[in-house]
Amino acid sequence: MLILLYVTFDWTGIALQMRGQFLQLRKRDYVEAAQALGASHSRVIFKHILPNGITPLVTFSPFTIAGNIYVLSTLDYLGLGLRPRRPVGANLCPKRRSISQLLNGLCGRRYW
Numbered sequence: 001m002l003i004l005l006y007v008t009f010d011w012t013g014i015a016l017q018m019r020g021q022f023l024q025l026r027k028r029d030y031v032e033a034a035q036a037l038g039a040s041h042s043r044v045i046f047k048h049i050l051p052n053g054i055t056p057l058v059t060f061s062p063f064t065i066a067g068n069i070y071v072l073s074t075l076d077y078l079g080l081g082l083r084p085r086r087p088v089g090a091n092l093c094p095k096r097r098s099i100s101q102l103l104n105g106l107c108g109r110r111y112w
Helices: 002-010 012-025 029-036 041-053 055-077 099-107
Strands: none
Touching: 002 012, 002 055, 012 041, 012 055, 029 041, 041 055
């Protein structure tokens, strides 16, 4: 529920950036030249504007995803996140091992 609520309202920032990029691109020379040559609106959008307008989406998506992870982990730390019965962090490992046991298991040899 928390993730769904967060995702529902988090898309607006990238949408505003995309809108600004599209409004800027429609005034470019190559778009106006395509329109002057008689290209349809859908051709101008899909061949000229959309491929060049993806930049904000590609640029801001990693930061948005990292921010979402940060917010959810902060809420989990405060006790407002996911329920404890869900797997988080160290609960994913069936049992804890010491660092020497991990190294012996990875290397196949005993170094100490």
